[in-house]
Amino acid sequence: MKFLRVTLKVIAVGALSLALLIIVVILVWKMPEIVAGERLGRLSDAEQLKALNDARVPIVASIAGVGAGVGAIYAARTYSLNKVSAHADRYAKAVEQLASEKLEVRVGGVYALESVAKVLSRDTSPVADVLSAFVRAASVRDSGDSDSDIHAAVNVLSRGLLARQSVDLTKGRFVEIRLSGNTFAGANIAEGDFSMSRLVKVSFKSANLHLVDFTGANLEKVSFAEADLSGADFRGAVVKDCSFKNANMEECRGLGA
Numbered sequence: 001m002k003f004l005r006v007t008l009k010v011i012a013v014g015a016l017s018l019a020l021l022i023i024v025v026i027l028v029w030k031m032p033e034i035v036a037g038e039r040l041g042r043l044s045d046a047e048q049l050k051a052l053n054d055a056r057v058p059i060v061a062s063i064a065g066v067g068a069g070v071g072a073i074y075a076a077r078t079y080s081l082n083k084v085s086a087h088a089d090r091y092a093k094a095v096e097q098l099a100s101e102k103l104e105v106r107v108g109g110v111y112a113l114e115s116v117a118k119v120l121s122r123d124t125s126p127v128a129d130v131l132s133a134f135v136r137a138a139s140v141r142d143s144g145d146s147d148s149d150i151h152a153a154v155n156v157l158s159r160g161l162l163a164r165q166s167v168d169l170t171k172g173r174f175v176e177i178r179l180s181g182n183t184f185a186g187a188n189i190a191e192g193d194f195s196m197s198r199l200v201k202v203s204f205k206s207a208n209l210h211l212v213d214f215t216g217a218n219l220e221k222v223s224f225a226e227a228d229l230s231g232a233d234f235r236g237a238v239v240k241d242c243s244f245k246n247a248n249m250e251e252c253r254g255l256g257a
Contacts, residue, residue, distance in 0.1 A: 090115070091113070091116045091127075093112070094109045094112035095109070098130070103148060114162070129168075131162070134153055135150055135169055136168075147178065150177065151182075158185070159183075167187040169184070169187055169192060170190050170192070171193075174194045178197065179199050183202070183203040183205075184204050185207060186205070186207060189208060193212070194213060199218070200222075205225045206225070206226045206227060207224075209232050210231055211231040212229070212232045214233060214254075215233050216236040220240045221240070221242065224247045228248045229244070229247050229252050230251055230252065232252050232253070233252075234252065236254065239255065
């Protein structure tokens with residue numbers, strides 16, 4: 001059946017090519033005679049030949065131009081498809097790297113996804129979703145494991161085009177994680193766990209931090225501006241030079257007035 005479909009396709013392409021060839025021949029050789037009509041009868045044989053050739057030149061040039069244009073479009077289309085295919089392969093390989101048991105491979109996968117996002121540009125949500133899922137999954141590992149890959153993923157999510165995406169880190173476990181200069185602005189981290197973490201110059205501006213656990217954390221110059229901190233737990237946390245401007249702190253525990 002497959003062979004038959006391929007054969008029919010080849011026959012159809014061949015028939016179309018033959019039809020186009022016939023049309024070209026008619027345009028080049030017959031159209032000048034049809035247009036000139038009776039005027040050719042008043043010319044000598046040499047003048048008729050010259051008149052017909054002069055009329056055929058622009059027709060041939062036009063056909064050549066159309067052919068070149070079609071060829072250019074086809075080449076551009078082929079290049080675009082090849083480019084998309086290459087990026088799809090890079091995306092698949094990067095996602096596969098995130099599942100590696102080796103830390104350095106996972107970190108490489110994170111930054112490979114960032115490069116894919118730069119190419120996609122128009123729609124980076126698939127990359128943001130994958131990295132968010134990676135952070136959520138990686139955050140439940142034993143606290144003794146290195147968090148370099150999580151740090152890299154958070155860095156990537158918080159800059160460039162990916163920073164415009166909505167990040168869902170609901171119930172993410174970031175126990176004893178160390179982050180500096182990262183941003184979770186606008187992220188959903190409801191019921192997350194940052195207990196015993198060390199956060200320096202981290203931004204949670206406008207983030208959903210409902211019921212987040214910050215117990216025993218060391219927080220320095222962290223911005224909680226306009227964040228939802230309802231029910232968040234700061235008991236035992238060291239809070240230094242942090243901003244809580246316009247934050248919702250209803251039933252927030254462990255913070256003085």
